[in-house]
Amino acid sequence: MSREQPSSAALARFFVRAASHMVPSGNRREWMAEWNAELCHVCRLRAGDPVQFSLGAFQDAFWLRSDRLRFRTRAVRARGSAVGCLLSLGMLAACGLLACLFLPGARRALSAETYRDPGNLVIISSDGYAGTQLPSISMADYREWKTDTSRLFTQLAFYRPVTGSVSLDGNRVVKLSMALASDNLPRILESSAWKARPADGGRRQLFVRRSSWSADFQSDPGLVGKTVSVEGEPAVIAGIVPDDQWRLPGGMKALLIEDDRQLGALPGTARGFAIARLRHSVFATDRKGWCSIFEERSGAVLQFECISFAYIFRQPISLFFFALLLAIICLPATTALRLGDYPEREGRLRGAINFRRWMFLLAKSVLVVLIVGFWSIALAYAFAAVGSSVSLCIQMGTSFPALLFAFRWTLHDQRGRCPVCLRLLSNPARVGQPSCNFLAWCGTEWICRSGHGVLHIPELPTCWFSTQRWLCLDASWASLFPADAALHGS
Amino acid sequence: MEARLSHTAAMVLQAIHAGYVYGFGVMEVTGLPSGTVYPAMRRLERDGLILSKWEQQSIADAAQRPPRKYYRLTRMGKSTLEAAAKRYPLLERMIPQQPETERV
Numbered sequence: 155m156s157r158e159q160p161s162s163a164a165l166a167r168f169f170v171r172a173a174s175h176m177v178p179s180g181n182r183r184e185w186m187a188e189w190n191a192e193l194c195h196v197c198r199l200r201a202g203d204p205v206q207f208s209l210g211a212f213q214d215a216f217w218l219r220s221d222r223l224r225f226r227t228r229a230v231r232a233r234g235s236a237v238g239c240l241l242s243l244g245m246l247a248a249c250g251l252l253a254c255l256f257l258p259g260a261r262r263a264l265s266a267e268t269y270r271d272p273g274n275l276v277i278i279s280s281d282g283y284a285g286t287q288l289p290s291i292s293m294a295d296y297r298e299w300k301t302d303t304s305r306l307f308t309q310l311a312f313y314r315p316v317t318g319s320v321s322l323d324g325n326r327v328v329k330l331s332m333a334l335a336s337d338n339l340p341r342i343l344e345s346s347a348w349k350a351r352p353a354d355g356g357r358r359q360l361f362v363r364r365s366s367w368s369a370d371f372q373s374d375p376g377l378v379g380k381t382v383s384v385e386g387e388p389a390v391i392a393g394i395v396p397d398d399q400w401r402l403p404g405g406m407k408a409l410l411i412e413d414d415r416q417l418g419a420l421p422g423t424a425r426g427f428a429i430a431r432l433r434h435s436v437f438a439t440d441r442k443g444w445c446s447i448f449e450e451r452s453g454a455v456l457q458f459e460c461i462s463f464a465y466i467f468r469q470p471i472s473l474f475f476f477a478l479l480l481a482i483i484c485l486p487a488t489t490a491l492r493l494g495d496y497p498e499r500e501g502r503l504r505g506a507i508n509f510r511r512w513m514f515l516l517a518k519s520v521l522v523v524l525i526v527g528f529w530s531i532a533l534a535y536a537f538a539a540v541g542s543s544v545s546l547c548i549q550m551g552t553s554f555p556a557l558l559f560a561f562r563w564t565l566h567d568q569r570g571r572c573p574v575c576l577r578l579l580s581n582p583a584r585v586g587q588p589s590c591n592f593l594a595w596c597g598t599e600w601i602c603r604s605g606h607g608v609l610h611i612p613e614l615p616t617c618w619f620s621t622q623r624w625l626c627l628d629a630s631w632a633s634l635f636p637a638d639a640a641l642h643g644s
Numbered sequence: 645m646e647a648r649l650s651h652t653a654a655m656v657l658q659a660i661h662a663g664y665v666y667g668f669g670v671m672e673v674t675g676l677p678s679g680t681v682y683p684a685m686r687r688l689e690r691d692g693l694i695l696s697k698w699e700q701q702s703i704a705d706a707a708q709r710p711p712r713k714y715y716r717l718t719r720m721g722k723s724t725l726e727a728a729a730k731r732y733p734l735l736e737r738m739i740p741q742q743p744e745t746e747r748v
Contacts, residue, residue: 187710187711187713188667188712188713190710191709191710191711191712191713192666192667192668192712194709194710195666195668195709195712196668198709201668201672206677206678207668207671207678208678209678209679210677210678210679210680210681210682211678211679211682212679213678213679213680213682213683214678214679214682214683214686217682217683217686217687218683218686221686221687221690
């Protein structure tokens with residue numbers, strides 16, 4: 155016996171250790187300590203066979219493992235709850251909003267209008283809306299308008315995107331995409347960020363975009379006021395403009411302000427962008443954001459479009475609402491709008507329950523619209539500028555199908571929920587045969603886990619059973635359902 | 645709502661109530677194997693009918709053994725046991741109270 159005891163104790167400890175591998179890792183240490191302590195007690199008292207005692211550890215470990223599995227299953231089931239559904243959608247919407255806030259392009263797309271009175275600040279294009287993103291106005295046109303369009307515009311400015319090298323301290327050269335701009339451009343924009351310093355001895359002024367200041371000038375704190383050489387000519391760094399204030403088309407990193415004499419050196423065929431401020435009295439309907447100028451030149455009538463910055467800034471939101479409208483119109487063509495028949499039997503579908511059900515549908519719809527809205531804007535404007543045709547195509551191409559899919563899912567999800575507790579129905583059972591459809595009922599039955607009712611979905615819609623039908627279960631069915639049914643019940 | 649206990653669970657609960665606070669003690673007094681008693685105690689603890697605690701290290705050191713885990717009834721456990729006693733009238737006679745002198 156005395157020789158048997160140590161060997162059986164060692165074997166028992168081995169069994170306990172082996173069984174411990176079945177225990178969930180979070181509980182393992184404590185579980186081992188308890189079993190080892192009890193085993194030690196059994197061995198000391200010689201109260202029983204340690205090996206036989208330790209074999210129980212396997213059952214104990216197995217129970218803990220299966221209980222964890224049951225817990226996970228319950229957690230998965232809880233996902234079918236209305237609150238869980240709204241929380242998930244809310245989280246997706248919040249993530250979308252965060253994506254919009256963190257991606258600079260998307261943040262600009264959602265930000266308020268940057269320049270003062272953007273309804274009267276227009277970009278002139280000779281190629282419709284597409285021309286607002288490409289240089290479409292020739293220098294010759296600009297010169298002509300400057301003298302004879304004072305009745306249309308209070309101010310007119312011009313800039314031409316070029317690539318130039320900026321030499322700093324004589325040795326460091328930075329290659330920048332910049333715009334050669336007329337000196338009245340900062341005044342037209344009327345933004346504090348674009349305030350130019352008084353011209354210093356006829357030197358040109360260079361405004362640098364903040365992102366370029368960080369990337370190309372290593373966030374040099376003393377950059378403003380320095381004299382640099384742009385393509386061999388001296389220029390003073392006049393300011394660093396925040397990216398949010400930099401909404402001019404052309405994708406430039408810097409703006410070189412030149413006076414009329416310097417700008418006059420450009421050939422007449424050089425193309426650029428023309429920005430103007432409209433006279434209120436001339437364009438009473440400027441709020442629509444788009445107007446045309448017709449000009450007769452050498453016997454031919456030329457048409458120029460004036461597209462307001464307000465119109466361009468509103469594009470992301472306007473386009474999204476257009477996609478939303480389109481999706482709502484197209485929805486009936488892709489899915490049935492009816493949610494099914496929910497008869498108010500035995501007073502169970504009372505007003506409050508019905509109200510909650512419709513509010514849940516409304517909340518889901520609002521959340522999916524927000525999700526699609528935020529994510530489509532984040533996707534479209536993360537890498538493309540506001541107003542560019544690429545961003546418009548991406549936004550329209552993503553938001554319309556996504557909204558259509560989201561609305562379909564919203565309706566599908568609503569149909570698959572118990573109208574009382576709003577949890578997803580479960581345990582689908584096929585009943586009947588399609589061949590007997592006209593003789594007997596055939597379709598799928600879903601049941602509420604809390605015992606509120608059964609949903610009948612016909613296999614083939616008929617004139618007497620055209621849509622899914624909800625059947626309320628009365629109290630006599632309660633014994634078949636778990637006791638927590640009352641928690642989710644009416 | 646009070647949980648309905650199986651006979652085994654009721655026996656384990658009664659044993660703990662009677663003063664057999666360690667797993668092995670419950671095994672001895674109920675005659676149930678370790679593979680039944682420990683999972684039953686886990687289930688009772690999960691359902692909030694009993695609570696487990698580790699005994700103080702000083703007590704274990706004095707007895708020259710590792711500290712053991714002991715169990716005691718919660719308020720809900722006591723009320724559940726009262727309900728179970730009505731259902732299983734012989735429970736109290738099967739597992740009488742442990743004499744004070746033998747209590748650990």
